[in-house]
Amino acid sequence: MSEFINENPEILDDSQLPTRKNDANDLLLGISDSIANLERKNLLLKIDNSVESEVLQNIELLDKLLALQPVPLLVSDADENESTDMEDDLEESDPIDRQEIFDLIASISDPEHPLSLAQLAIVNLNNIEVIDSGKRDEIAHVIVRITPTITHCSLATLIGLGIRVRLERSLPSRFRIVIILTKGSHQSENQVNKQLNDKERVAAACENPQLLGVVSNMLSTCK
Amino acid sequence: MILKSLVDSYLANIDINKEKTDELGSSIANAINSGDFKILDVIINLKNEFISEDEKKRQQSLHCLSNILNNLSSATLKKNELNVIFNFYQSKIDELNNMTEILSGFNSLTTMDSVSMLEISTLLNIISNEYEPSKFLTPTRYQTFLILSNIIEKYKIEMKEDPKFLELFVSTFLHIANGEKDPRNLLLSFKINKTITTNFKNIEQFAEDLFDVLFCYFPITFRPPKDDPYKITAEDLKSALQSTIASTPLFAADAFSNLTDKLKASSTVVKSDTLSALNECINNFGAKYCLTEYVPLWNAIKFELMRNSEGGDVGLATIIPGNVNINSDVSNYQLAINIVISLARVLSEFDINAFNKFFNYILGELKPNFKYNKDLKQSSTVLSALGSVNAQSFNKVITNSLPLFLQNTSETNQLKLIIMNLSFFFDSYIAVYGSAEKDMLNNTVIESSLTPYKDEILMILGKALTGSSEVEVTLRTLSIVQFTKMIKMKEFLSEEEVSLIVQYLSETILEDKNKNIYYACLEGLKVISDIYEPIVYEISLKRMLSLLPNEINATINLSEGKTIEKELILKIILDYTTSRHCLVKESIYGICEKLYEIAPLENSNNYCFILITALYTLLENNISLIKDEEGKEIKNTIEDRLLSTLINNSSILNDNHNLNLLSIALFFINASSDRSGHQSALEKINDLFIEKYQIFNKHSRLVIPYTKLISGLDKDCKFNNCDKYFESCIILLQKHSDEIVQFNKLGYLELLMVMSNKWLDEKYVSDSLDNLDWSNLSSINLEILTWITKALVIKNSKYSAGPLEKFVNLLENDKVGDFVAKLFEVFVVDIGSYCSKKGISRSNNVKVLYKQKFFNYVFPEIVSKYKLVTDLNIKSNYLTALSMILKHVPNLLLELVIQELVPMLLEALKMQNADVKISSLETLNSVCEKNSVLTTKYFHTLVPLLLKLLKKSNTNNVRVRLLTMQLLQLIALSVPINYSQSMKNNVLTELLDTLDDPKRIIRKKGIDTRQIYFEIGQTPSS
């Protein structure tokens, strides 16, 4: 794409983008931890944000040694004989929410600018909708409304496709994904919408090597 | 007789064996030097050849003679002898084919002491009248250059005194130099030319010719042939030519006009040659000429300077002194700037009015740019360059330049430009007055023409920083950077002004949420505290500390309703105090003070926690910095109060983390304090804890601080009745094992380890181990044994083998085996306050390589036993024990046993025990990271095993699932593509479940892993 379709778009600074607040688990690799300990570790991460932090290592050493107890007392083994539901309570579950969807697609890079869709405000948190009972055997819905940088952006379809591929790969099969343009954000709004949500066309597009190449470039920046 | 034969064999060897001829030549010469023969004898011996009809023979004879002459010492020949030979050569001069030999003969003669001025002049005449360079090959021509350079070196005085002679020489030189092409000859030609122009006056009439014979080669390019015997480089020629052109003001007029002319060239190479030549000229010709030439010069380089866009970073260009000779890879822009600087220097050193003229001229040209906002960067760079040579120039420049753009505006882009331009002039200041160094408080402020603008500048930068909107990150960063630069300017700011800046920066770092700004401020504060640490302490650190509230949940208000978390304040303190003595010390004190305040309050645990964390980190980061004296001071100032705070406040005493961390902090304080006080310290501590608090009679949380405190003390301290306490400690543990809480128990166990490692004789320790009841499998007893054994293990004691063997055997015990397995981690786990760290080595007996020794002993034991047993639980015990160890041993060791290990690890993945799986997965991960060959080898067994671990179950807990996917990712990246391809779809399908996992962190990992597998074998295009 030698010629930019939109030469100078508005850009948001990464720090302005919504993120999931102090999700310490990510950093601490989800060591199942007492709430108290997690709180402490969160405090700590605010002061010294690295896993190498000596203090953190000390805390973990302490926890480890404290956990060193004869088998019957060991928490982790306690639920060996419990049912899996028991485990469920142990690992309280996090629902799939709009923030999670946002995080999935925010870092997709724009096909023509070296920027992410979020930075270009093509996707934003409030234009994502999740309808999910949380039940594993029931259909759930995700609606993503995207806003191209300019109303004649011929790449809108490509961007939409990128988002759809990302979500289809990332979400459980029970999710129905709808991707549409925000009202009035595009000259040929309806055509684009129709195409983006035509199951058959999307499937075919994903078998087109060139297209797939571009898409995987867009997705290569996904964090 | 002998001579005859020598000469004959010489002739025989010519063109056949050079070594031989040279050798003969010199030996004959030596014989002559030592008076065995006369040179005339040689001539006689060669007579027939000289007059022979045979051209070749004649040449050979000349060859012989010249070679001999060449080897003669300059004193040997007598006047008449020399005269004879001279005439002989002269008589031969028409034998064009022998010219090389003849000239080299002459050349040798010119170096002889007995040669006469008459002969020299004659020779010069011969060369200029009877020798036609163009007729001869390079080697021949080379001889003439040799001759002339010898002559000029030898006869400078004569030439000075006798203009006729000089004239003769110069014209001869011009004669041979014309049209020369050979690099070796050119080097000589340039050299002679330079010697002429730099040694003699009254050669004006030749100036032009000398210049032409020189400049016709400019710009010189030369690609040395392979195996060039003379090893001449293009650089040699370049610099020789350049320095010769620049050698004399005589050339000034021609040089400047011709060079500026060359600047029109399009080739950047030509340009850069020309520019650096010009620069050298300016520096050598002196002000007089520059004064007449600067206008055309300026016009010639203007283009280079204005067109160029890299303006921004040339701030530092101005610092490079113009007279250092420029290496070729400097950009033309830089070269042009250097010319400006050189001109400025030369002129201002000559006469400030000259400089002013020059400056005003350029200023006149650049002024409009400021009016119309065009090429501002470039213009400012030029002006600041002009101001960078000395105080005079600087003042002139500033007074005239700053008014051009320095103005009070709130228009953002305007501000940006102003600040950017300012930075160039700051650089000139530093170039002129130097940069500030440490300890320059109560400094005298230099009165420069920049001084009057100080307030306005500070005002503008301040405005840019505080006045502009949050979004203007660039502008605010710019102003912070410039603030920092001003600090670096030697004796520019007064103390008050520095304080003001510090205030700006610390307010900004507190209030601003943007991370770039944060780091800019941080950098600024660091720089400042390098120079004005006390000010930073007074203005910034005190403020930060004072912000920390005295209630638990108080919100901290900054200006304009902004607020900040206390955690962030502490983070800032930690970030910028590091390795700044005073700041570190004061932060430590400040935080302690705060802790004294907070600890007594209701449920202040978390607040205490972050304070303690900060304190801990400060000590930990700067342990090497805090030297004995300082350590002592710190210890004396805070230890007692800290200790009593710890003991008297449940917010610390009854909070595991707080107690543990603060105790370790106390450990640091002791470890870094002057050792002379340790003995008394130990006694004091013992009185307090053993006598007063009776920690060995009734179990108490105070054992933790006690253990950490004594961990820090010198191991050479004398610990009375250590053995007695050691035993009572064991008894205490055994008696109260049921009611004593895990945390305290740990404290006592660690204490056992410390005592027996540090103070007790290892024989004694191993005996008491033997006396303990190994058949008692109560957990407490096992733990006691473990920790005492650890003490031996970490000091590589020979007594450790026995107990270790017992432990290995315990692994197959079906009751406690699995617990013992976990205990194996204790042996190798590093305890922060008790390991071989630099600086605290004298506090303990931890050997650096103990893990190696331990591992080499235990690993084979376990493996062999593992292979024998069949019972899964027992197997799993061995595996657990192994993985517990592997977590802590250096990878180097792992490498050695990997082949044996992997099959066991794979087996472990099948066992229904989360911990075993985890440990095995962790090890496999680290294996896979390093050893892709091995990974590939086990690929087909490993992957299916892993896919089974993805299904959520109580032995496939979160950690297992995470590690499994971690490993799947690693595999995808490390095995050959045809492998990963084969499994691609399978893995993708199996991973589907993880997408609906209740745990977000698992879903995330699942997605990332799938992404990696999707990309396998895809060729991203664009």
Added chain:
Amino acid sequence: MKLLRSFKLHNDKIWSIDYSSGLLATASSDLRIKILRIGDIGSDDIDEKNKENDDDDNRLLDELDDSAHKKTIRSVAWRPNSNILAAGSFDSTISIWSKEDYQEDEVAGNNFSMDLLAIIEGHENEVKSVAWSQDGYFLATCSRDKSVWIWEADEVGEEYECVSVLQEHSQDIKHVVWHPTQNVLASSSYDDTIRVWKEFDEDWECAAVLNGHEGTVWCSDFEHSSVEKNDSMRLCSGSDDAKVKVWKFDGVNEDSEDIWICESTLPPVHSGPVYSVCWNDDGLIASAGSDGVIAIYKEDETLKGKWNCIEKNEKSHTFFEINCIKWIKNNNDETLLLSASDDGHVNMWNVNKN
């Protein structure tokens, strides 16, 4: 309705199925076509034991060479009264397969295998649907290239001559279907319309355009009434607008164009796109789609054109989308329903007629 069997056949979407003389053929994104023997299964066959020891593998007769197509197989169709199968693919080609002289009893032995007879090229891009005329004389194919091609096939099915290219749709064409007794063709399109095509002396022309759906029409099917008379010709259609409509031929206007009217829009059942509709001999219409629902509609005996939904079966393939449904007759001439889904399964249902 009751689930009789669920066959796990593919690791990816099944787009289309067709059934003829006891044989099921499937088309999937995994580039495979599978042939399954299912004619012997009947509604009475509820004995759990049967199901257990009845594994798909010995029902699976053949898996066609997956190198024939480079991309998704979108559509399969058996040629009436033969063992010839046509398959259309996103790679823009159509493959023709055949199994000569195949007897039921041979099946036990696994010597059943189909060979590639021909590859038909012509479409510019993805082929979306293939269909044989009732006499097996014509093959209709449609594609995203906005054209329907009608091919004339020889007896053995090796030679194909294109007799007509119909290019009147303004968009992507999703589906083609022939009338069960006459050479009338219906094509459904992304342009929201259905077109009906007829042969006028050696040439094919658009006889009518059916407007009314508010989204892509995914599929249509003619009524199986044995009556030969034109005037009773009816067509049902399913669309992205989640509606199922029934259209009726209503004579010819002065310009001798057929007139079709939308007789009725069936009671709303679906919450998402309807991908497949099918009409059986007993007059029942079945519809299925993205919402995983299979709906069965019955026409009111007394009031023609009034339809009621007599079955709404949810989660027919758990939460997966259903791409295709087909009424079939098993060896005992029982009518059963097949559904194919994204989950790679084909489910077999017994539907009671009222």
